[in-house]
Amino acid sequence: xxxxxxxxxxxxxDLLRGDTASRMGLIEIGEKGVTKDALLRLMKxxxxxxxxxxxxxxxxxxxxxxxxxxxxxxxxxxxxS
Numbered sequence: 001x002x003x004x005x006x007x008x009x010x011x012x013x014d015l016l017r018g019d020t021a022s023r024m025g026l027i028e029i030g031e032k033g034v035t036k037d038a039l040l041r042l043m044k045x046x047x048x049x050x051x052x053x054x055x056x057x058x059x060x061x062x063x064x065x066x067x068x069x070x071x072x073x074x075x076x077x078x079x080x081s
Contacts, residue, residue, distance in 0.1 A: 025059075025062070025065030025066065025068070025069055026059065026065070028069055029065075029068070029069065029072065032072060032076070042055065043055050043056040043059075044056060047071060049071045049074065050067065050068070050071055055068045055071070
């Protein structure tokens with residue numbers, strides 16, 4: 001998936017205007033190999049490791065994108081928070 005697809009899934013066209021690091025983070029999220037439906041569920045669902053906030057809320061900044069990527073990495077490797 002590319003950045004416009006991901007920004008559409010998480011409901012934020014303003015993500016397209018983010019800084020380069022945030023956009024690179026979105027690309028990395030898209031390369032995780034999940035389906036659009038799975039990504040939509042993941043981005044909209046509260047995550048305990050993110051303070052019970054949905055990941056989509058954090059994608060508006062470089063810092064937040066890094067936090068989401070870290071959490072995705074932990075999920076990928078079976079680390080439960």
